[in-house]
Amino acid sequence: MKLKAILVFLFLVVGLIYGDEKATKTSKAKESSEICKKCKCNPDEKVINCSKKGLTKMFTVDDWSALEEVGDEYEILRMDHNLLDEIDVPFPTLKSALKIIDFSHNKIKKIVKNAFTNLSYVEEIDLSYNDIPTEALKPNVFEGKYSADEYEPIKTLKILKLSFNLLHNFDDDIFEHVMHLQELHLDNNPLQVIHPSLMSAFSDIPQLTYLNLSRCELKELPDSIFHPFKALKVLDLQGNLFENVPTKALYYAKNVRELYLDDCPIGDLNEKNSFPVMPNLEKLSMTYMQKLRKISHGAFAGLEKLKELRLSNNHHLSSIEDTAFTFKKDDETETIWPPLRKLSLDNNNLTTLTSDVFIKWEEMEELHLHDNPWICDCELNYVLSHLMPIVNRTTPHLIEHIKCAEPPAYKDRQLMELKNEDYHLRCLDKYGRHPENDSALLVALLIGVLLGIPLTFACILIFKRLFGERKGAAKYSRAFYKRADMQDDMHI
Known part of the structure; x- marks a missing residue:
């Protein structure tokens, strides 16, 4: 027992000493580093939080050196919601393996060449909600270090967020240094048109699994836009200006599993305005479609693996035909329905729904039918x-x-x-x-008949009583009347 108590005591002493040393290091870092004076440095969570600090300038090489002297390592740098108008200083080579850098919600208009070259571990860069124009986003912004296999790559970068900027086009080599991108967010930029240069740029990121092109003011898509993306799983096109399903473009999205077309002015769906064969699509969302009134035969016939469908808040959608989802495989006569498990038909204008729209209703995991005028x-x-x-x-x-x-x-x-x-x-x-x-x-009719019969008899009796005696007197007087002969008239 005494030995155990001694060991516990020693453990507590070591812990206190270690904790004091760690606290001392953190305190020294705050005293010596400009970064930790302006931001919250949390070595336990490996976060440098500079969010909402009113920063107008990037940190210098000396600022980073002072922080690294302490020896703490950080993986996340938050610079969001500040007043930065440019990234004018490249990041230095750091001992810390920074993996996530967030520059969102600033006023960035310019980015220096080689801004991220020395970040050998960076996995995500967020530049969304800024004022970055097309002219400021050059390929050299994302240059990495020399590699014998690839052209100055940032091999570790997987997620790039460029949402809510002023980008209307891209340099055709913009992604040549980040060929291992898996997520690309371009939403809410005024693209309006997919230029050939952007099409060329897409060919440099074949490993992309997520692409966000929502609310980019696009009226149509080039037929082969998704051809380079063999690994693409999630495609977000909501909030664009498509009046028809971009059928030809979606034909090349063979491996997409989730597709979002919400808030597009797409009209009635039928065989002519329908989805192509998308053999791996499992989730489709088409909500807030103000021009969608009717879904007719063959509209979803190419979606044989569809498991989740959201058709909500389409306030004019009043009809879904029985054959909208059915399809037949080659050389087969049997009608097949997709294996739906989640179906949302709420907040539409549906008045009825037949049993043949789907065949295995009992296998549903979610079914939303509320807020329709049934x-x-x-x-x-x-x-x-x-x-x-x-x-x-x-x-x-x-x-x-x-x-x-x-x-x-x-x-x-x-x-x-x-x-x-x-x-x-x-x-x-x-x-x-x-x-x-x-x-x-x-x-009401029976009551009317029952009341009408005695009233009718009463009327007859009253009629006879009032007019029956006069009619009898007339008959009586005529019985004793005899017309005079013609000879009698002559004697007069």
Whole structure:
């Protein structure tokens, strides 16, 4: 026991000494380094946090040397939300293996040559939310160190964020030093057109798995734009100005698994305005599409592996045909549906949904049908009897928002309530009359008949009483009347 107590005591003493030494080092760093005076240096989390410090200048080589004398290592540098208007000093060679550098939300307009050359471990550079114009972004900005295999590469850089700048085009060699990029964010730049130089630049980053071209004011895409990207898995095109599905361009996105086309003015989907064969697409999002009204035959026929579909907040979408998703494989006659597991049809203008839109509803993991103006007639019986239990199982917190809009007798009734009450919805007739009002009409008619019969007899009796005696007197007087002969008239 004594030995154990001594060991515990020694351990605590060593810990305190080590902690004091570490605290002393950190304190010295703060005293000697301009960086830690202006920023929060946290060696435990390996973060230098200079966010929102009002910085207007980059740190110098001497600033970095003073910090490194202490011996602490850092992996993350946050320079976001400052007032930097340029990166005018290249990073020096550092002992710290900086992996993430965040320059977002500044006012950067210029970047010096070889700005990141000495960062041998950098994996992510964020230059988004700045004022970088096309002219300031040159290939030499991303030059790395000499390599016998590649042209001055920054081999470790995997993520480059250039979102929300003033880029309308790119140098065709802009990515020649960062050929191992896996994520590229170009969204919210005023590209308007994909120029040949950008197409050429794309050919230098064949390992790209994520590409964000959202809200770049693009009306169309070159047919072969995605041809270099054999590894592309996620493609974000939302918020552009496409009036039709960019079918020809998507044809080359063979390995894309997630596609986002939200908030595009794409019109009705049909065989002519449809998706090409995308054999690996598993997730498709098409929300806030104000011109989408109808989804017809063959619209999604090329998406045979689709597992998740978001068709929400399309406020004019009122119709989805049964054959919109079906397809047939070569030399086969059997109709096939995609293996959907998550389906969002909420906040649209849907009034009905037939059972044949999909075939294996029971395999759904999520089903969103809320906030649609459902017409609760016989065509909705399948939704009531089969789909409501699935909704109740997958998204029960939203079930109270699935309500009838018509007919008047069911208006604002929850479909789940009707299901629980074992309702069987009736059909409206071809003239639009509402059969749910038939019972009231028949009762009113029966009451009218029952009241009408005694009233009719009463009217007859009153009529006879008033006019019957006069008519009898006339008959009586005529019985004793005899017309005079012609001879009698002559005697007069």
